[in-house]
Amino acid sequence: MKKKQISSMSRSAFGLAAALGVAAPAVYGSGEAADQSRSSASEEGIRGLLSRAAVLRASPVWAEFRRIWREMDEYTPPEGDYRRSAMDQERVNKLRRQLSDVAQRLRESADELGISAPELEFFIRISHDRLQLLSWGNAMPLTRMMPPPISDQKDALLPVIESRIDSISTLRDAGLLSGDELELAVSDLLDSVQLYFLYDAISTSVNYSSFCWSVRWPDDPDGMEATIDSVRSAFSNMELPDSLAGEYSAQCDSLEAMLETSRESIPSVREMLLSLELI
Numbered sequence: 001m002k003k004k005q006i007s008s009m010s011r012s013a014f015g016l017a018a019a020l021g022v023a024a025p026a027v028y029g030s031g032e033a034a035d036q037s038r039s040s041a042s043e044e045g046i047r048g049l050l051s052r053a054a055v056l057r058a059s060p061v062w063a064e065f066r067r068i069w070r071e072m073d074e075y076t077p078p079e080g081d082y083r084r085s086a087m088d089q090e091r092v093n094k095l096r097r098q099l100s101d102v103a104q105r106l107r108e109s110a111d112e113l114g115i116s117a118p119e120l121e122f123f124i125r126i127s128h129d130r131l132q133l134l135s136w137g138n139a140m141p142l143t144r145m146m147p148p149p150i151s152d153q154k155d156a157l158l159p160v161i162e163s164r165i166d167s168i169s170t171l172r173d174a175g176l177l178s179g180d181e182l183e184l185a186v187s188d189l190l191d192s193v194q195l196y197f198l199y200d201a202i203s204t205s206v207n208y209s210s211f212c213w214s215v216r217w218p219d220d221p222d223g224m225e226a227t228i229d230s231v232r233s234a235f236s237n238m239e240l241p242d243s244l245a246g247e248y249s250a251q252c253d254s255l256e257a258m259l260e261t262s263r264e265s266i267p268s269v270r271e272m273l274l275s276l277e278l279i
Helices: 003-021 032-057 060-073 088-111 117-136 151-175 182-206 219-235 242-277
Strands: none
Touching: 032 060, 032 219, 032 242, 060 088, 060 117, 060 151, 088 117, 088 151, 117 151, 117 182, 151 182, 151 242, 182 219, 182 242, 219 242
8 A cells, every 4th residue: 555655656746847847757668677767767856846845835925925826726706717707806905915015025035045036026927917817807908009919818828827726726625636637737737827927028028119019929838939030031021221120130139038038947937836836
């Protein structure tokens, strides 16, 4: 019985480590020696996760942020339709005040926690975005100008993230903290938040005067750079003044550099999310 339990835990650890990308699966062959090598790799990956999680969990300010995050997890709108979210406004205002307070404390503790500014600011923004969704649903913003497509893409992805959080919460509440079902739910959530992270980075870089303002970005993170190449190709075929062509080229260069930098933060973003939701 004990041997079976250890095997189940090892399988869960390996799956979560692979989902996070902290321990890429390798080819081990077959047999007892291969099983031991595979188990060793999974244990090394999960130790890395638990070490990072331990640093975060040991921090009172991160624990408070996690509590606020989990309180938002608890709310589910009627029939799970986040377009009709309507969390009690008194509760919303209280959470908003608490979130603003803990955000400032997290900024003061970021170096101690080993969190970079882009990673931290992303989690602060997505927390505010979640609270906005839970308060009003997918309400159309009142603006004088049409927002860029990337804003609509973020708005459409956020309810998907909430639904995937609901799936994990259901499994967690049922005590199902291992197994294929949980691994799949965690992997889906991590991938959605990773995409949201890249959308968010693009959104902060694209303004109303940008040549990329009207671009609709792919829902495959691996296609982002190809989209920039298409944009670059489009304006290179236009008859533009040299100054304007140079400006558009610089915008594409800036977006490429921003995406490259953002990708470097993805493993940490995934680890932080797992700390909030599971570990």
